[in-house]
Amino acid sequence: MSTNLVLTIALPLLGAFLLPVLMRSSVAIALWSGPAILVYGCWTVAELWLSGFAQPLSIAIGGFAPPLGINLYVDSLALLFAFAVQLLGLVFWPFTLDQESARRQSLMLLLVAASTGLALSGDLFNLYVFYELAAVATFGLASASGSGAAYVATLRYLILSGIGSVLTLFGIALIYSQTGTLNLAHLAQLAPAQLNNSLGLTAFLAILIGIGVKAELFPVNTWVPEIYATASTRLSAFLAGLLSKLALLIILRLLLLIFHQPEAAQVILILGILGVISGELAAWRAKEMKRMLAFSSIGQLGMIFIAMALPDGKGMLAVLALALHHLIIKSGLFMLAEDWGGALERLRGSAKASPLGAVLFVLFSLSLVGMPPLPGFWAKFVLITELAAQVEPLYLLGLTVFLLATVVEASYLFRIAATLYSNPAPDTLSEEIPKSKGLSLATASLFGAGMIAVALLIAPVGDGLQAIAAQAQDVDLYITTVSPAVSGGSQ
Amino acid sequence: MGSLTGLLFAGGLGFMLLAVASGLDFGAPPMLIGSEIQAHAPQQTGAANIVTSVVLGYRAIDTLGELSILFASAVSAGLVLGRRHTTAGTQTKGGFILQSGGSLLFPLMMTIGFYIIFHGHLTPGGGFQGGVILAAAFFLPLLARPGARLHHKSLSLIEGFAGASFILIGLFAMLEGKAFLQPMLIQDTLGQLVSAGTLPLLYLAVGLKVGAELASLLSRLIQTEAPQ
Numbered sequence: 001m002s003t004n005l006v007l008t009i010a011l012p013l014l015g016a017f018l019l020p021v022l023m024r025s026s027v028a029i030a031l032w033s034g035p036a037i038l039v040y041g042c043w044t045v046a047e048l049w050l051s052g053f054a055q056p057l058s059i060a061i062g063g064f065a066p067p068l069g070i071n072l073y074v075d076s077l078a079l080l081f082a083f084a085v086q087l088l089g090l091v092f093w094p095f096t097l098d099q100e101s102a103r104r105q106s107l108m109l110l111l112v113a114a115s116t117g118l119a120l121s122g123d124l125f126n127l128y129v130f131y132e133l134a135a136v137a138t139f140g141l142a143s144a145s146g147s148g149a150a151y152v153a154t155l156r157y158l159i160l161s162g163i164g165s166v167l168t169l170f171g172i173a174l175i176y177s178q179t180g181t182l183n184l185a186h187l188a189q190l191a192p193a194q195l196n197n198s199l200g201l202t203a204f205l206a207i208l209i210g211i212g213v214k215a216e217l218f219p220v221n222t223w224v225p226e227i228y229a230t231a232s233t234r235l236s237a238f239l240a241g242l243l244s245k246l247a248l249l250i251i252l253r254l255l256l257l258i259f260h261q262p263e264a265a266q267v268i269l270i271l272g273i274l275g276v277i278s279g280e281l282a283a284w285r286a287k288e289m290k291r292m293l294a295f296s297s298i299g300q301l302g303m304i305f306i307a308m309a310l311p312d313g314k315g316m317l318a319v320l321a322l323a324l325h326h327l328i329i330k331s332g333l334f335m336l337a338e339d340w341g342g343a344l345e346r347l348r349g350s351a352k353a354s355p356l357g358a359v360l361f362v363l364f365s366l367s368l369v370g371m372p373p374l375p376g377f378w379a380k381f382v383l384i385t386e387l388a389a390q391v392e393p394l395y396l397l398g399l400t401v402f403l404l405a406t407v408v409e410a411s412y413l414f415r416i417a418a419t420l421y422s423n424p425a426p427d428t429l430s431e432e433i434p435k436s437k438g439l440s441l442a443t444a445s446l447f448g449a450g451m452i453a454v455a456l457l458i459a460p461v462g463d464g465l466q467a468i469a470a471q472a473q474d475v476d477l478y479i480t481t482v483s484p485a486v487s488g489g490s491q
Numbered sequence: 492m493g494s495l496t497g498l499l500f501a502g503g504l505g506f507m508l509l510a511v512a513s514g515l516d517f518g519a520p521p522m523l524i525g526s527e528i529q530a531h532a533p534q535q536t537g538a539a540n541i542v543t544s545v546v547l548g549y550r551a552i553d554t555l556g557e558l559s560i561l562f563a564s565a566v567s568a569g570l571v572l573g574r575r576h577t578t579a580g581t582q583t584k585g586g587f588i589l590q591s592g593g594s595l596l597f598p599l600m601m602t603i604g605f606y607i608i609f610h611g612h613l614t615p616g617g618g619f620q621g622g623v624i625l626a627a628a629f630f631l632p633l634l635a636r637p638g639a640r641l642h643h644k645s646l647s648l649i650e651g652f653a654g655a656s657f658i659l660i661g662l663f664a665m666l667e668g669k670a671f672l673q674p675m676l677i678q679d680t681l682g683q684l685v686s687a688g689t690l691p692l693l694y695l696a697v698g699l700k701v702g703a704e705l706a707s708l709l710s711r712l713i714q715t716e717a718p719q
Contacts, residue, residue: 003665003670003671006665006670006671016559017651017655018655019651020650020651021652059670060670062549062552063664063670063674064548064549067524068524103570103573106562107563107567107570117556125550126550126552129553129556129560133559133563136560137567139564140563140570143567143570143571151571174515177515177521179521180520183524186523199511199515202507202511
């Protein structure tokens with residue numbers, strides 16, 4: 001049943017509201033209700049996917065046909081991300097049992113509900129509401145570690161997010177003042193006539209900067225290193241791996257459906273290039289693993305923005321491949337970093353203490369850099385061929401920066417790998433060498449297994465991604481799916 | 492240097508806003524969705540107040556999202572404040588006038604709060620506005636007698652079940668074969684107190700949740716105030 005998909009948003013919210021009450025009466029039920037909801041969510045999405053899902057569909061909430069009411073737009077891309085949200089919510093579930101666990105788990109459920117909404121919603125303002133919900137839930141989760149540094153980092157994140165939200169709202173208001181509608185499909189019909197002007201471009205820039213806060217876009221990403229270094233590793237992995245991709249997904253949909261101006265793509269390209277340069281250079285200088293991963297994720301997202309800027313949706317496949325690749329690899333790397341915190345020098349000799357962790361790190365690094373049999377190579381290869389086919393100098397600059405960034409990436413990742421495999425300093429005791437172990441190592445192995453599976457099945461995965469990309473690019477399909485009656489679109 | 496860039500940024504933003512504002516056609520909004528909703532809202536939702544028909548009908552899931560945002564911020568505040576040490580400080584009570592004034596106003600404010608909630612589908616107002624007034628009614632005794640404690644357990648019970656019932660009403664529509672959060676039980680009594688089907692129930696849930704959330708937030712703030 002496709003309408004059950006609404007439950008992937010409604011049930012986590014229901015669970016979040018009831019968890020604090022449940023925790024008072026029965027701790028056991030409360031502890032298991034969150035994971036149970038997420039398992040059901042995974043199953044709902046997977047069932048829809050497996051039952052021969054081919055054509056996108058639109059689910060009207062409240063029974064009002066769009067554009068009057070709000071609808072969920074479900075295509076393969078949205079479904080893929082909805083599944084990833086529910087699954088990663090489960091993988092990164094805060095299992096800790098203390099007096100704050102009810103609050104923490106409530107916030108995690110709210111974050112999952114909001115992220116699912118971001119993947120599925122087909123209404124501009126509804127997207128904004130879910131974006132806000134995700135932001136507020138992450139404020140709480142990021143400050144939950146309770147250290148002073150975490151509070152400072154969260155405060156900075158809060159202020160930057162606040163500015164971003166105001167800008168996004170301003171952009172949405174501009175769009176509404178020009179068109180009188182908020183439904184994405186309806187906007188896609190009206191955009192060529194009413195938003196193809198400087199006001200439309202202003203609206204897009206405002207939304208780009210606003211949503212870009214979560215997508216780690218160049219000037220508004222200063223919160224990233226502090227938050228990822230101070231918040232719990234599981235939250236950092238969820239934010240870097242998934243939430244940034246959902247923000248990307250929104251920008252991508254807006255670009256495909258509404259804003260076709262070449263200037264919009266140019267701005268994204270320039271900001272993407274600046275993001276790659278600043279992120280990779282900062283990662284190269286980082287002295288701590290989590291910070292290095294944070295900066296490197298800024299650089300990686302910059303590469304995805306470069307891919308997004310390719311004209312006529314040529315970069316669609318590259319965007320998808322790079323985003324999913326980064327999702328798997330960065331989540332795995334962050335899980336490894338959970339036990340490898342502190343200065344990089346402390347990691348000397350860790351390979352002997354935890355051989356599996358070190359092997360996983362090397363594999364993830366190789367894929368991130370783009371070593372041929374691993375999935376990262378194919379993702380980067382697609383982008384390089386598309387960039388090289390362009391004639392405009394700005395794209396060629398992007399290509400140059402992209403290749404140089406790969407060299408820098410290799411330099412700092414292999415520096416860590418060398419540290420891991422070097423002999424420990426003579427005066428350190430063997431207990432002092434940090435070990436990767438337990439749940440975090442198991443989770444990292446899960447992502448490692450996923451990466452190897454993708455590497456083995458690269459041909460079918462590539463075909464699948466191509467089909468998803470083609471479907472997501474089809475604007476007419478989007479419009480006719482949401483409002484079959486209004487096709488033709490004359491206002 | 493930092494303040495200079497801040498100034499430049501603010502100036503640039505202000506200039507951009509002015510430039511955008513000069514291009515806008517104020518006073519003539521495009522009534523694309525708006526006129527559709529104005530024409531059909533009373534029949535489709537049964538609510539005489541068109542704002543309510545948008546908030547709880549056409550865009551009900553936005554309202555659910557806003558309710559969740561409020562809940563998320565209350566929970567986050569609880570996480571941050573819960574760590575501070577609770578000190579039963581010797582705060583001075585308010586004077587006689589403040590105390591009796593508070594006791595006198597409490598029932599009146601409760602009445603107004605519930606009136607606004609229950610008439611949300613007829614007149615301006617509704618769950619959010621009424622809920623804030625309910626919370627304000629609880630602020631008064633707290634401010635007049637700083638030592639007094641609110642009953643946290645019952646507040647969180649109200650908060651949890653009010654939020655849950657909003658979703659459960661939406662799921663009830665799904666059980667009946669309709670869409671999630673579809674307005675149900677619409678009677679043919681436009682403008683009466685008992686009309687608009689499930690919408691007043693949704694507003695009651697919103698009002699109770701907002702009221703309980705804000706009241707418990709204030710009492711938490713009072714209890715965790717740093718010692719002098």
